[in-house]
Amino acid sequence: MDHSSGIRASLAGRYATALFALAEEKNSIDAVQTSLATLSAAMAESDDLKALINSPVLSRDDAGKAIGAIAKSLSLDGLTSNMLGVLAANRRLDQIPAVIRAFTTLASSHRGEITAEVTSAHPLDDKQIDALKAQLKKRVGSDVSVSTTVDSSILGGLVVKIGSQMIDSSIKTRLNTLSQAMKG
Numbered sequence: 001m002d003h004s005s006g007i008r009a010s011l012a013g014r015y016a017t018a019l020f021a022l023a024e025e026k027n028s029i030d031a032v033q034t035s036l037a038t039l040s041a042a043m044a045e046s047d048d049l050k051a052l053i054n055s056p057v058l059s060r061d062d063a064g065k066a067i068g069a070i071a072k073s074l075s076l077d078g079l080t081s082n083m084l085g086v087l088a089a090n091r092r093l094d095q096i097p098a099v100i101r102a103f104t105t106l107a108s109s110h111r112g113e114i115t116a117e118v119t120s121a122h123p124l125d126d127k128q129i130d131a132l133k134a135q136l137k138k139r140v141g142s143d144v145s146v147s148t149t150v151d152s153s154i155l156g157g158l159v160v161k162i163g164s165q166m167i168d169s170s171i172k173t174r175l176n177t178l179s180q181a182m183k184g
Contacts, residue, residue: 010102011095011098012095012098012099012101012102013098013102015083015087015099015102016098016099016106018083019032019079019080020032020103020107020110022079029107031077032079032080032107033104034077035074035077035079035080036099038074038075038076039074039076039080039084039096039100040100042074043097044150052066052067052070052093053094054094055093060088063088063091063093064088064089066088067084067085068084068088083099087099100147101117101147101149105117113142114142114143115144115145115146116132116144116160116161116162117147117149117161117162118132118146118147118148118149118158118159118160119158119161119170120148120150120157120158121150121152121153121155121157121170122152123148132160133146140162144162154170154171154172154173155170155171155172155175156170156171157169157170
C-alpha cells in the first residue's frame with residue numbers, strides 16, 4: 001500500500017518528501033525521525049512553541065532565529081534543523097505538524113510498515129499507544145506504526161485512519177449519529 005503519491009501532492013508533503021530524500025541519501029532517516037518525534041513532543045508540551053509556529057506577525061528573520069534556537073536546545077539533527085530554517089524563511093512554520101506526519105508515513109512505507117494516523121481528544125501515553133498497536137496488528141495482520149495528533153473537538157474516543165480506511169469511534173461522531181437517529 002503506497003500512500004506516498006498522495007503525500008507529495010500537499011505543501012507539507014513536498015517538504016517532507018524533500019527531507020526524506022535527503023535523509024535517505026545521508027542514511028539518517030532514523031535520526032530525522034527521532035528529531036521530529038522530539039519536536040512533536042515539545043510542541044505538545046509548550047504553549048510558547050505552539051504560539052511561535054502559528055504566529056502570523058513574527059518576521060522571517062525572528063522566526064528563523066527562534067526556531068534555530070529551539071532546534072539547538074532540543075539537539076535536533078542537522079537535516080531537521082535546516083528544514084525548520086527553510087520553513088521559517090518561507091513563513092511556513094505552521095506546516096510543521098503536517099510535515100512530521102507526512103515524514104513518518106514516508107519512513108514507515110520505506111520500512112514496509114503500515115502507518116495509522118490516530119487522532120485523540122487527549123495525548124496518548126506509551127501504554128495506550130502500545131495497546132492500540134496490538135489491536136491494530138490483530139486487525140490488519142502486520143505491525144502498525146502510529147502517528148498521533150490531538151484534537152479536543154472529538155471530545156473522546158479515537159479516529160484511526162489506515163490508508164483510505166477510517167475507524168471513527170469518537171464521541172463527537174457518536175453524538176452526531178444519535179442526533180440524526182433521533183430526528184427520524
